[in-house]
Amino acid sequence: MNPAERGHIEGAAMRCVVVGSGFGGAVAAARLSQAGFDVTVVERGRRWEPGSFPRDESDLNNRWLWEKDRGLYDLRWLDSMISVQAAGWGGGSLVYANVFARAPGDAFDQGWPASYNRRELDPYYDLAAHMLEVRQVSRNPYTTALPTRTQSMDALVSKLGRSAGTVHPHLAVQFAPPGTPVVNRHGQPQFGCTFVGECVLGCNVGAKNSLDHNYLALAEKHGATSLTDTEVRAIRDSGSGFVLSVRDLESEREWEISADSVFVAAGAIGSFELLMRSRGLAHGLPRLSSTLGTNFSGNGDYLAFIKRRGVSVDADEGPTITTTTIVDFDLNKNRVWFQVQDGGYPRALLNLVAHLDPTRATRTAVSRGLARAIARLKIDLTDRASARGHIMTLLLMGRDSSDGRLSLDHHGEARVTWNNRKNARLYRAEGQVARLVAKALGGSMTASPAWRYLRKGVTVHNLGGVPMGVDIAHGVVDDAGEVHGYPGLFVIDGSTVPTATGVNPSATITAMAERNIEAVIRRHLRDPLWRAPEWRHVQPGTVPEDEAMRAMNRSRIERSGHGVVFHEKIKGRLCATGDDEGAQLELTLELECRINGWRVFLQDPLRKVTVTGSADVQGLRAPAAVTGTIQLFAPDNDEAMQYELRLVAEDGRTWSLNAVKAQQAGRPWRMLHDLTTLDSRLTGSTSPEPLAGTLAISASDVVRLACSVRGSAFSRPQRLAAVGRFLAYFARQAARGVYGRDQ
Ligand SMILES: Cc1cc2nc3c(=O)[nH]c(=O)nc-3n(C[C@H](O)[C@H](O)[C@H](O)COP(=O)(O)OP(=O)(O)OC[C@H]3O[C@@H](n4cnc5c(N)ncnc54)[C@H](O)[C@@H]3O)c2cc1C
Numbered sequence: 001m002n003p004a005e006r007g008h009i010e011g012a013a014m015r016c017v018v019v020g021s022g023f024g025g026a027v028a029a030a031r032l033s034q035a036g037f038d039v040t041v042v043e044r045g046r047r048w049e050p051g052s053f054p055r056d057e058s059d060l061n062n063r064w065l066w067e068k069d070r071g072l073y074d075l076r077w078l079d080s081m082i083s084v085q086a087a088g089w090g091g092g093s094l095v096y097a098n099v100f101a102r103a104p105g106d107a108f109d110q111g112w113p114a115s116y117n118r119r120e121l122d123p124y125y126d127l128a129a130h131m132l133e134v135r136q137v138s139r140n141p142y143t144t145a146l147p148t149r150t151q152s153m154d155a156l157v158s159k160l161g162r163s164a165g166t167v168h169p170h171l172a173v174q175f176a177p178p179g180t181p182v183v184n185r186h187g188q189p190q191f192g193c194t195f196v197g198e199c200v201l202g203c204n205v206g207a208k209n210s211l212d213h214n215y216l217a218l219a220e221k222h223g224a225t226s227l228t229d230t231e232v233r234a235i236r237d238s239g240s241g242f243v244l245s246v247r248d249l250e251s252e253r254e255w256e257i258s259a260d261s262v263f264v265a266a267g268a269i270g271s272f273e274l275l276m277r278s279r280g281l282a283h284g285l286p287r288l289s290s291t292l293g294t295n296f297s298g299n300g301d302y303l304a305f306i307k308r309r310g311v312s313v314d315a316d317e318g319p320t321i322t323t324t325t326i327v328d329f330d331l332n333k334n335r336v337w338f339q340v341q342d343g344g345y346p347r348a349l350l351n352l353v354a355h356l357d358p359t360r361a362t363r364t365a366v367s368r369g370l371a372r373a374i375a376r377l378k379i380d381l382t383d384r385a386s387a388r389g390h391i392m393t394l395l396l397m398g399r400d401s402s403d404g405r406l407s408l409d410h411h412g413e414a415r416v417t418w419n420n421r422k423n424a425r426l427y428r429a430e431g432q433v434a435r436l437v438a439k440a441l442g443g444s445m446t447a448s449p450a451w452r453y454l455r456k457g458v459t460v461h462n463l464g465g466v467p468m469g470v471d472i473a474h475g476v477v478d479d480a481g482e483v484h485g486y487p488g489l490f491v492i493d494g495s496t497v498p499t500a501t502g503v504n505p506s507a508t509i510t511a512m513a514e515r516n517i518e519a520v521i522r523r524h525l526r527d528p529l530w531r532a533p534e535w536r537h538v539q540p541g542t543v544p545e546d547e548a549m550r551a552m553n554r555s556r557i558e559r560s561g562h563g564v565v566f567h568e569k570i571k572g573r574l575c576a577t578g579d580d581e582g583a584q585l586e587l588t589l590e591l592e593c594r595i596n597g598w599r600v601f602l603q604d605p606l607r608k609v610t611v612t613g614s615a616d617v618q619g620l621r622a623p624a625a626v627t628g629t630i631q632l633f634a635p636d637n638d639e640a641m642q643y644e645l646r647l648v649a650e651d652g653r654t655w656s657l658n659a660v661k662a663q664q665a666g667r668p669w670r671m672l673h674d675l676t677t678l679d680s681r682l683t684g685s686t687s688p689e690p691l692a693g694t695l696a697i698s699a700s701d702v703v704r705l706a707c708s709v710r711g712s713a714f715s716r717p718q719r720l721a722a723v724g725r726f727l728a729y730f731a732r733q734a735a736r737g738v739y740g741r742d743q
Contacts, residue, residue, distance in 0.1 A: 014524060017042060017244055017259040019232045019274065022091020023506050024493030025265030026215035027128075027513035031532055032263075033222035035521045040257065041224055042246055044231040045087030046070065047212070048094055050191070053202030055348045064352050070229070070249060072202055073352060076269055080418035081298050081404070082450055084460045085267055089228050092267065093210040095200050096460075096506060097320040097395075098171040099341070100134040103501035103508045104549050111295070111402065111499040113468055113479035116512075122540070124511035130538045132209050132510070133185055134170035137322045140195045141178050147195065147318025149392055153342045156440050157325055164551035165326040167544035169341075169504075171319055172209035179205065185537075188213045197316040197344035201352065235262060235278045237285055237486060261520075265493040265513075268296065269414045272406045272465040272495060275476070287485040289476040295467045296404030296416055297500040298459030300338060300423070302396040302430035303451070305345075308443035315345035315392040324503075324545060327433055328552040329714055330560050336429045336714075338398025339503060339545075340437065345391045394437060394445070396430040397461060402499040406465045414465075420455055427457070429714070461505050466495035481516045492516060503545070561599030562713035562722040567592055568705045572695035574682050585682070585691050586618040589645075589657075593630060596712070598725060607634040615647045617655075624649040628657075633733035638662075640675065640737050647684070655684030659695060663737030671738055676702055 014037050018029045021043040033039045045066075054063040054072060066074035066087045072095065076083040086095040102125050105118040140147055146154075150168070157166040176182045176192030184190050193207035203210070220226060233245045233254075244257045264271050275292055278284040306313075325340045404418040420427065431447060438445035450456045469475020472484040481496055483489040494509045501508050514532070522530045571588040591613035595601045601608075609630040614623035628645035631637055643659040659680035664670055676697040683690045697705065709726060711719030 014038065014260045015241075015258065016040070016261045016263060017242075017257055018263045018265060019244070020044075020091060020264070020266035020270060020493065021089050021211065021216055021226075022086075022265060022267055022493060023093065023211065023509040024513045025091065025263065026093075026211040026219070027510055028263040028265060028490075028492050028517050029219035029224050030215040030222070031514070031517045031521060033219045033224040034533060035525060035530065037521075037524075039219065039224040040259075041216075041219065041226045042230050042232050042244070042257070043089055043091075043226065043228045044070075044249065045072075045089060045091075046229055047089040048072065048202055050206030051204050053094075053204050054351070055201070055204070056351055076414065078269075078406075078414060078416040078418075080416050080420070080456065082456055082458045083269055083298070083462045084458065085269065085462065089226070090210045090212040090216060092506065093172075093208075093212075094202050096210075097199055097341075097343070097504070098173050098208060099321050099324070099504040100129060100132060100170040100172055100507045101324065101503040101545055102511075102543055103503055103505075104546070107399070107499070107501050107503075113470075113498075115479050121508070121511045121515065123538075124514040125507060125543075126538050126541050127514050127532060127535060128507055128510040129170065129541045130185070130534060131214050132172040133174070133214070134172050134209075134541075135175060136168040136544070137171060137173075137319055138175035138193075140318060141192075142195065147322055148312070148314040149318060149342050149344065150322040152313055152441060153323040153325070156437065157323075160440060162325060165328070165548045165555070167324050167548045168322060169324045169545065170541075171321070173199075173319055174207045174209065176207075184209065184213060186214050186217055188217050193319065195318045196346070197318055197320060198346045198348065199320040199344075201346060201348050232266070232274060233277070234281055234284055235264070235274065235489070236281065236283050237489075242489060261488045261524075262490065263517075264489070264491045266495075267493055268462040268465050268495040268497075269406075271491055271493055272296075273408065273412065273414050275466065275491070276406075276408050277412060285483075285486060285489070287472070289467075289469070289472045289474075289484055291467050291469065291474065292476050293406035293465055295402055295464040295498060296406050296418070297400055297402035297463045297497075298404070298418070298457055299461035299463055299500045299505060300396075300398035300400040300426050300430070300502060301457060301459040301461055302427055302434070303448040303458045304394040304396070304431070304434035304438075305446050305448075306392050306394060306434075306438040306441060306443045307446070308390045308392070308438075308441055310390075310442065312390055313392045313441075315343075315390075316347060318344065320344040320346075321395070324548070326545070326548050326552040327429075328549070328556045330556060331425060331429060331714055331718075334425060335556070336398075336425060337502065338396055338426065338430055338433075340433060341395045341397075341504075343393030343395050345393055390443075394434050395460075396434060397500075397502060397504070398426050398430065399500045399502040400426060402464060404464070418457075420457070432714070461494075463494045463497040463500060463505055466491045468496055468498055480519050481512075482520075490516070490520065555596075557597070558600055559597040559712070561597045561601075562711060562718050563595045563597050563601075564722050564726040565592060565594045565710050565712055566705060567708040568697060569701040570678060570695045570697055572678075572680070572693060574680060574691035574693040574695075576689045576691060583689065583691065584618075586616075587682070587695065588616040589626060589695070590614050590623075591626060594712075595726070598722065605634065605636060607632050611643075611645060617647065617649065620649050622650045624653075624655070633729075633737075640734070643678065643680075653684065655682050657682050663734070665738060665740045668738045671734060672702070674737075675734060 018041045029041045063071040065071045178194040180192045182190045191206040229249045236243045241260045242262045247254045279288040321341045328337045401422045404416045435445045467475040481490045575584045594610045613626040624647040631642040639660040640663045641661040645657040647655040659678035663674045678695040680695045681692045711722030713719045
């Protein structure tokens with residue numbers, strides 16, 4: 001058959017093979033079988049029923065690692081990076097932390113085909129969210145409170161003024177009474193979450209909405225054949241379709257499967273390896289684009305451990321991840337953006353680590369140091385075991401350079417060429433923020449041993465390697481995932497994600513798969529209106545992280561150019577206007593004055609400084625809260641400084657305090673007096689008459705004020721520079737007030 005004619009075989013007759021049962025594969029399997037195609041899903045891993053996931057170190061079947069006995073976790077030593085993935089019916093969903101996060105709109109601006117954007121993908125994100133039944137973390141039914149770790153993070157971001165940038169992300173978990181049976185949206189039996197924090201080890205409770213409970217169950221219900229423990233070794237072009245060489249990993253039996261259409265969804269590493277092997281075969285897929293292997297990304301992942309002194313974080317309570325905090329700031333005029341997630345630390349994780357085999361690393365990696373790092377990782381983590389409950393993990397991720405290059409080593413396994421230096425700004429900032437979080441939580445931070453000792457990043461979010469492009473010169477697949485030169489062959493998983501999303505990627509992989517498989521089905525059925533049956537139940541969902549990202553972006557702009565903060569104490573007595581014998585009021589103000597971003601400050605013609613603080617007002621039992629602004633040497637204001645403050649007492653009474661510091665030209669000896677004396681007027685509820693008088697900053701408080709000036713920026717040099725710039729501005733403007741000319 002002419003290849004151009006392929007892809008138009010009538011619906012029910014078309015034989016489809018899906019390779020891999022992770023997010024991309026599960027969507028393809030479900031939708032193709034719902035549309036009536038003859039579907040076979042080939043998955044190298046086994047089925048993992050709830051209760052069957054490994055937990056003990058002495059697990060006789062060694063079921064932890066793929067390399068040992070086709071276990072759950074497939075750790076790949078890719079030379080420049082370590083990639084963590086899973087094998088089994090459900091792919092990465094078996095061990096993922098359940099986070100369903102949409103990529104921010106601007107993630108699609110660079111490196112993506114124009115047809116991908118949030119407007120286009122949002123309906124498919126909604127569909128995926130419906131299928132995976134996502135929701136925010138609930139209270140732990142045993143304690144009737146949010147998990148301790150969640151509370152710690154919430155309290156921390158509130159203390160740091162970062163609450164607007166923090167969300168409880170959507171999670172694909174059944175939050176029902178612990179351990180009670182639940183029938184999910186797809187008619188499958190599951191159980192309520194027991195908050196044991198073992199999501200990343202496979203959920204033995206059956207509360208995680210992994211793909212076997214939804215998409216894959218639907219595929220089988222609609223007649224899909226599943227071949228687990230079966231690996232696809234190669235794909236060949238038969239002229240009229242494709243032939244897949246497969247091997248039963250139990251019996252070692254090898255045979256071939258013919259297909260009209262193939263949907264490769266073996267994950268970023270697996271799909272690359274399969275396609276690269278097939279390209280190298282004489283009758284395989286020799287015309288695959290030379291771009292195969294490019295655009296690989298670790299999604300900017302950075303793994304850190306926090307050891308908290310004294311207070312337990314109950315790291316094995318609750319789902320693995322419960323909060324996401326967006327970090328967005330300018331560093332040396334470059335935007336740095338990433339997110340931080342709290343992570344659990346279940347006891348059984350140590351048993352997984354105990355199975356890591358350093359000799360394996362030396363076989364595939366150039367560096368013997370890697371073996372040493374793994375040995376240290378074991379010691380480190382075992383040490384930490386004694387402090388269990390006090391240790392939590394932090395997972396940071398962002399937009400890395402997404403330009404890694406995958407190749408095959410002489411064992412036929414993937415390795416990656418990755419330039420850490422290009423990503424140094426991101427990794428360094430992630431490390432610094434992790435350290436900051438640890439310090440703020442009253443603990444200490446260590447990066448993953450692989451990073452600490454060898455500068456090898458650990459990614460759980462490998463992406464790319466099978467780029468999209470308009471033609472064979474620019475990509476392996478088109479923007480619908482169909483392979484250039486091989487109509488009927490599709491790639492439909494994380495390998496086709498063009499750049500790091502900077503957020504947990506499975507929602508994007510699922511939404512892309514939904515979009516692309518819908519197009520394939522419509523084309524094959526010649527039915528432009530075909531839709532997944534679940535669409536009729538789909539409601540547009542809330543996206544908690546969108547508002548957080550907008551808030552942090554606004555904050556970045558406000559803070560651009562870095563800022564300063566200083567404290568001043570002002571006191572004095574005010575009395576009824578013109579009547580020293582009348583009503584009087586003693587007043588002491590303790591103010592925190594803040595310029596968030598120098599650039600915005602200079603652009604503001606009023607040069608406003610934000611003020612918060614408290615006021616001891618004579619006769620009040622508790623200090624009143626103060627908010628307001630100071631105009632600091634505004635170009636069009638004759639006064640050196642103008643204060644506009646609002647005082648609010650506990651009992652609800654309010655006052656307005658307007659004060660000015662005026663400088664007298666030509667009298668430099670009065671400068672200190674002028675800049676510390678406020679001609680003030682108070683109006684409000686204490687007296688029907690306004691009170692007026694002079695407030696002042698005492699000599700000792702002037703010294704305290706000068707010493708209190710601090711820069712607010714990410715790094716120490718930037719903070720020092722911000723203080724220097726502020727003091728220089730202050731001195732220049734004060735001198736101008738005296739001499740009346742440009743200094
Ligand atoms: C510990 C951990 C936590 C994570 N947490 C999150 C999270 O909270 N949120 C999030 O969005 N993402 C998370 N991820 C990432 C997420 O799991 C992956 O991004 C996602 O699974 C990738 O989907 P995929 O369809 O590309 O491939 P996978 O889900 O990796 O599926 C590929 C499947 O193909 C099979 N396969 C490979 N080669 C072959 C072959 N030759 N023949 C047959 N079968 C083959 C594999 O066994 C596997 O089952 C996490 C990952 C890990 C490891």
